[in-house]
Amino acid sequence: AAAAARGFEVDASLADALARLPVPRVVWLMVPAGEVVDQTLASLAPHLSEGDVVIDGGNSYYKDSMRRSAQLLQDDVTYLDCGTSGGVWGLQEGYSLMIGGDKATVERLGDIFRTLAPAADRGWSHVGPSGAGHYCKMIHNGIEYGMMQAYAEGFALMQRKTEFNIDLADVARTWQHGSVVRSWLLDLSVDALDKNPQLEGIAPYVPDSGEGRWTVAEAIDLDVSAPVITLSLLERLRSREGNSYSDRMLSALRNQFGGHQMKTD
Structure with missing residues (x-):
């Protein structure tokens, strides 16, 4: 109903x-991600x-x-995997598009990607064969996980240095101009700190949507050291404990071997 109200044609x-x-479609x-994609493709395939x-x-x-590309190719249907970045701001700013699959098909459908990207000549590209996108x-x-973790740790250090009474939002705004660490994530940090400097009402619980886990697993498979990304994922897991x-076991062990004092509930 919402889509129809905005002028979209809706089918049952x-x-x-x-x-x-029109054919070809x-x-x-x-x-x-996951089983829902396979279910949708199974509904589309016939x-x-x-x-x-x-x-x-x-x-x-x-x-x-x-795997999906190979399956659809058996029926002469082309499958493109398009990594899409931009989040909720993409509608306003455009989307960064990383496209994998048949290059000729990507070029033929270029108008689609040029329309969705931030500009017709940038922000999208064919990055390789099936799966590369x-x-x-x-x-x-x-x-992104690593960058977010670094920002979070830096702001936490400044917040803890109470003797300086640092205005975190003001520092972040300063960093937006000319700083080596300026970025869109920093811009979003400014927005968040302006609205809620103490981040009140926000639980220290950080979900993950899976891509960080896949990246860490890939690093292990390829024997590539990726400590920052790995630790940023582990910090998210720790936030949920x-x-x-x-931690209670560590405290108990310190007490057992060295008689160190334990803090009790």
């Missing part, structure tokens, strides 16, 4: 929507025909994308 089923499109998927293109713009695992997005999100059993 995927079959109805596909029947409306281009179908853009934007659904959560209605697809030779020459159709399916673009997965979600955060699918790159090996899943390679979602692989690059996975690494992108791993880097609450009453940490491991």
Whole structure:
């Protein structure tokens, strides 16, 4: 109903929507990673025909994308994996698009990517064969984990240095101009600190959506040292422990071997 109210044409089923499109059709998927993608493709498959293109713009695992591409290719349907970055600001700023799959198909559909990107000539590219788009997005999100963790730690240090009474939002605004650490994430930090300097009402619980885990696993598989990304993921896991059993065990061990004082509840 909301889509119809904004002028979009809405169909009752995927079959109805596909029947409306001119052949060869281009179908853009934007659904959560995992089983939902396979379920959606299974619903689409009977209605697809030779020459159709399916673009997965979600955060699918790159090996899943390679598998799906091979499956659809058996029916002469092309599958493109498009890593999409921009978050809720993408509608306003444009999306960064990392596209994997058949290069000729990407070039043929260039108008789609030029429309969604920040500008027609930048912010999107064909990054390699099937799986490469979602692989690059996975690494992108791993880097994002590390950057966010570094900002969080830096602001925590300044917040703890109470003798200086540092205005965190003011420092962040200063860093926005000319600083080596300026970035869009820093811009978002300014917005967050302006609205809620003490971050009151926010639980110290940081979820993860999976890409960081995949990045760390890939680093292990490739024998690539990635300590910053790995530790940033572990810090997210630690944020969810609450009453940490491991920390209580550490305290108990210190008391056992050295008689060190334990803080009790």
